[in-house]
Amino acid sequence: MNIVWTQYEQKGNGMKRKELLLHGVALLIALVMFVESAPAETTFDYGMNVRARHELWDNMFSLGTRQTTNTNYDRSFFRLALFPWAKVEFDKNVTLYGRMVYEPQYSVGPYKYAPDFERFMDDDIAFDNLYIEWRKAFGLPVDFKIGRQDFLGKETYGDRFLIFDGTPNDGARTNYHNAARARIHFDEKNSLDLLYINNPAYDHVLTLVHARVSRQLNPSNEQGAVAYGRFKPFEQVDLEPYYMYKHEDQIIGQTTPELDLHTIGMRAVLTLGNSKLRGEFAHQFGEYATGRKREGNGGFVIVSHRFAEVALKPEIELGYVYLSGDKNPTSTTAKMTAWNPLFQRAPFFNAEVIAWPLAYEQAKNGGVGYWTNMSNIMVRSRFTFSEQTNLFLQYWHMRANQLSQGLPTWLFSNNSKERGNLVTGQLNHEFSKKLDGFIQAEYFMPGDFYVQNAKNSLFIRTQLTYKF
Template sequence: MSSKTTTFLIGGLTAALCCTTAVAEETTSPFTWGGDVRLRQIFVDNIGLDADSKTADRTFERLRARLWGDYAFDQNISVKARLAWEGRHYQSPNRSDYPALENWYSGGIFFDLLHLDAKNIAGLPLSARIGRQEIMIGNGWLIMDGTPLDGSRTFYFDAARATYTAEAIGTTFDLIYIDQNPDTGRFPQSLNGELEDQTEQQETGVVLYANNKSLLDGDLDGYFIYKHDAPNDTPGNLRVNNGYPFASPSNSADIYALGARADTKLTENLGLRAEFVYEWGTRNDRDLSAFGLNSRLTYSLNDPLNNALHLGYEYLSGDDPDSEDDEGFDPLWSRWPQWSELMIYQWPLDSRVGGATNLHHLNAGWSAQVHSTTKVSLDYHALWAAEEYPSYAYQTALISGDGDFRGHLFTGWVRTKFNKNLSGHLVAEYLMPGDYYADSRQNDSFFVRMQLNYSW
């Protein structure tokens, strides 16, 4: 596709901002449409915790534009498609320090949603969604992002999902099949021919999930997950997305996971969320046996500002170097910034991009609705490694081997919604790394992002 055509398509996505009045009024048409434009300015200091590296600091802008359309054939059958594009401009590092970096990067124009929905199948309380879709299970601790390498541009899964609602027992049952390609080369390919890595390997899997709302004042869930990773061995393990190539190893695995989750109110003010999972199988020619726990207590003051305090603890097992088995927790499809934007950039020191594992994580925080349009939250995170050993042998030089404290992490958010169409946020994070990392990898690091999002 020519550069003029690409420019035209991008311009068309952005120009749709001027058309909001055309969809402001509700209609009875079977076709509905809309879109959004997101602008981000990002500053990251000391990626890799090495202040001497010429590529450790990043300053860049991200512009994402999306258009979607939904057509309902009747009350039970509908289709939806969404076209997405995101471009970036890197101000640092300098091209002279990182020749492989594209200072101006225009990514693929492609469908990040393209699915068919069916309801009341055969007159039963059964629905199905087939095609490219977004899936979030629970609070996304294990299943949320099928495309971790494109950095929140997309979250899609190529999947088929069936949901059965058993109202008599207050329970829904989900059966999900996932078939995720490692790059954007499979249908529906990008319209401008850009080929980008979305994950490091071909991933297929099955999820069985039950959600009950009648036994507790909230959710009580149980699930089984199977995930198969087939290696995609790009030479040198280099992946290309977001304008620059980077190393990220590919896995070969057959992983089984069995878990449970509860999210309930204990009192009028006190809420509890807890989830645990056991993983077994094989990964990279080793037997896998791993465990994870994620929990949070929230105390809500129920005052006019909705002040709330929370205390959380998360455990993800690490690989014991003295064992023949692999005890390292596998994050499955959850490599997204669940509690830190900055740590997404630091996990490759002993794992992969966004690959949280080998972790003791203690968190305390506060949030409040300080204005009708604005919410503020502040958090402190104390981080330790469960084992003094990385996920991959080549990373051994990046950690000290004689300490387990990952560091102190401070995070803060200001989220605001100016009106029904325009919203924004400011997030800032600061990491003071500890003795888990090698002496050359203990420089403080920060992350700052400003965002505006316009949707219609």
């Protein structure tokens, strides 16, 4: 079984890269000169975010069953990410924004970075965001946003069920999508997004420095088109119907052919005071290049209540998540019935530790973060100690909907649907308006879905972020 964690491509055309870098520098100089001579309503802002992390991964890849290869070794490493950014406001409706990323890493061990098996891994310098946004274009109730962009904050789609991370193979380094979006405003509470996405497996355009190596960002070249509505028919009700089309090229390192997939679904939220009921359901259908059909279903329902008048203002959530599994996982002709997570391959509902055994399970479909074949009950809570400090806790009981077949017997039992239990916690604190951090811990106790000698796995992340 060939699993691609992070591939590197050697680049021989150094002159082309140097030309790109020179063009980028020239563009920046021209931009600054333009701002200097621009009308008074044009403003220029810039800064940098610095993110320092330490991560500990214990038994995360093979659940301790095969620690004989570098890929499966436990990991303890430091990551320092620099995010310099600049923004130009040409007027109140037009914004040009750019942000770059540089994140070298140092491994304490025992894992060492491929392909040279060293403790220090340098990083390329790439554009993490580069877009232009035009609000109320042509005087119409339409906003355009074109370029490399994140779907975070006010740009988030629902609960990040199908659209969030466009670069899953580089971990938490980036989340961007190469996209063009038109947002049509019917009024203040109702809108429709029309979205085009193009996420290549490798970034050969906006990587400027250290481009001799190029990170693999996706399991294949991907394209998509989305229509996503946000409607509020009543004060307490939000409805978000959507249609999504996705094309996937052949998975790199696998024989899985090209896929065209359609997804129709809706997210709904009912708010009653401090209580909420929210849910989402989607149906998928499509076809591989070989003619093999594919269908799947996925969704969740979550009920929550915030005890605003009680000490620590606890918020409690109870939820259920369903992602269909493949009834014929060893067949190449029978209908494929597994859920496809589309453009969401980040830690599912904030669960990092289980993403890596999933890479072995779903290698032929894309590996890391391919959330599918799950039936999970979850309990989540949040406690607010102060305006600066809060604690998030979570418990999952996890099952598969279909038995696995033909998976490596050193990790999977292939005779049980009991995935196991997961406990997570995250303590967040804001030291000042510029400095914040958190400590995150996750502990997974594997069930009989895995082999008997599978060990519990642990993930710990400590992070500090400073905004200049």
